[in-house]
Amino acid sequence: xxxxxxxxxxSAQRVAMTLMWAATAATVGLLLFxxxxxxxxxxxxxxWEFLFSSPRHSGALGxxxxxxxxxxxxSAAAVLVAAPLGVAAAIxxxxxxxxxxLTRVIRSGxxxxxxxxxxxxxxxxxxxxxxxxxxxxxxxxxxxxLGLMILPTVIRTSEEALRAVPxxxxxxxxxxxxxKWQSIRxxxxxxxxxxxxTGVVLGIGRAVSETAAVIxxxxxALKMPFSPFDSARTxxxxxxxxTMEGISDDMAYGTASVxxxxxxxxxxxxxxxxxxxxxxYR
Numbered sequence: 118x119x120x121x122x123x124x125x126x127x128s129a130q131r132v133a134m135t136l137m138w139a140a141t142a143a144t145v146g147l148l149l150f151x152x153x154x155x156x157x158x159x160x161x162x163x164x165w166e167f168l169f170s171s172p173r174h175s176g177a178l179g180x181x182x183x184x185x186x187x188x189x190x191x192s193a194a195a196v197l198v199a200a201p202l203g204v205a206a207a208i209x210x211x212x213x214x215x216x217x218x219l220t221r222v223i224r225s226g227x228x229x230x231x232x233x234x235x236x237x238x239x240x241x242x243x244x245x246x247x248x249x250x251x252x253x254x255x256x257x258x259x260x261x262x263l264g265l266m267i268l269p270t271v272i273r274t275s276e277e278a279l280r281a282v283p284x285x286x287x288x289x290x291x292x293x294x295x296x297k298w299q300s301i302r303x304x305x306x307x308x309x310x311x312x313x314x315t316g317v318v319l320g321i322g323r324a325v326s327e328t329a330a331v332i333x334x335x336x337x338a339l340k341m342p343f344s345p346f347d348s349a350r351t352x353x354x355x356x357x358x359x360t361m362e363g364i365s366d367d368m369a370y371g372t373a374s375v376x377x378x379x380x381x382x383x384x385x386x387x388x389x390x391x392x393x394x395x396x397x398y399r
Contacts, residue, residue, distance in 0.1 A: 152381075155373050162371030172339055176355060177365045181372055183341040187256070187349035188325060188379075190342060191335055194260020195267060195324040200317050202264075203271025207313075210272075211279035212301055224273075231269035238266045239333035247334055254348040259335030266330060267320030274319065278312020279305060311391040318387035322380055328353045352376045 170180035214220050242262030252258045282305050290300035306313070328351075336348035337358060350358070352372055359369035 152377055155370060155377050159367075159370035159372075159374030162367050163374060167371055168375070171341065172355075172368075175362075175364055176339060176359050176368055178368075181352065181355060181368075181375065183339065184350050184352045184355040184372065185375070187335070187342055188351040188353075188376075190256045190345075191259045191263060191331065191349060191351055192321055192324040194256060194345070195263035196317065196321055198261055198264025199268045199271050199320055203268050203316065203320075204275050204313060206272045207275035207279055208301060208306075211276050212297070212305070227269045227272050231273070234329075235266060235327055236329040236333075238262055239330035241265075242330060242334040253346065254334065254336030254338070255346045256335060256342055256349050257345040259331050259349070259351075260345075262330050262334045263324045263327060266327070267323050270320050270323070271316045274316025275309070275313045278309040278315070281312065282308045314387060314391050318384060321383055321387075325351075325380055325383070326353050326376065327351075328357050332357075352379075 167180045168185070169182050171182055172184075173179035210220060210223065239262065242258055242265075246252045246258040246261050247254060286304050286308060287300050290304045291297065295303065331351050331354050335351065335354075337350045337354055338348035339350050339355075340347075342349040353376060356369050356372040356376065359365055359372065
């Protein structure tokens with residue numbers, strides 16, 4: 118029985134590189150196709166009036182200003198909850214604990230929390246924040262729910278970023294008289310800032326685009342919110358409502374276009390900040 122002939126190392130390298138480039142091109146091409154399709158359908162609706170006026174007739178006419186403001190408020194509340202809790206938990210896991218059964222249980226729980234469907238978070242937020250705590254459908258309820266939903270992402274990415282900082286950074290800082298917390302605050306965290314920022318940006322992207330959890334907690338009120346206890350409709354919920362109720366496809370695609378551009382701008386801005394931080398601490 119003859120053995121199959123293996124490719125030469127250089128040929129295998131070329132084949133592997135070709136396959137990886139093809140997969141990358143397919144992924145980027147699919148992304149560009151989706152973005153182009155949405156922007157092409159929504160371009161005719163975009164205008165200053167659309168961006169800076171309030172909706173009329175359930176969103177069939179007018180603009181989307183209240184939904185833009187609501188999206189900013191709910192996402193900001195989620196980040197204010199998830200960022201400090203997530204980074205603090207990551208520091209504890211990466212710097213103050215040794216590998217043990219407890220840390221493995223915590224990481225397993227974090228990974229399991231990250232895999233829970235958003236609709237379950239929405240039901241939990243409705244039962245706990247909206248009903249049990251009496252917050253009602255509000256920006257605060259939606260922000261707290263989204264904060265819990267993106268918390269696992271912030272924890273895992275921040276922990277990996279902290280562990281990627283070389284050990285000798287800590288040793289040198291402590292050899293110069295710095296305490297453990299001083300070395301973490303002044304040396305480790307700045308060096309891990311790009312990775313931590315990545316986790317926060319991923320969380321923001323998910324919070325901005327989330328629909329199911331927000332419907333159950335922030336509500337669908339189509340008005341300008343003025344208080345954390347006001348009900349609000351985010352852009353993703355507005356797009357969903359316009360589409361599913363058949364109110365206006367043009368307004369729906371216009372809203373989707375603004376949502377896509379918003380997420381792109383967030384990612385571009387975060388990428389720029391991360392590059393500057395990386396160059397600064399390199």
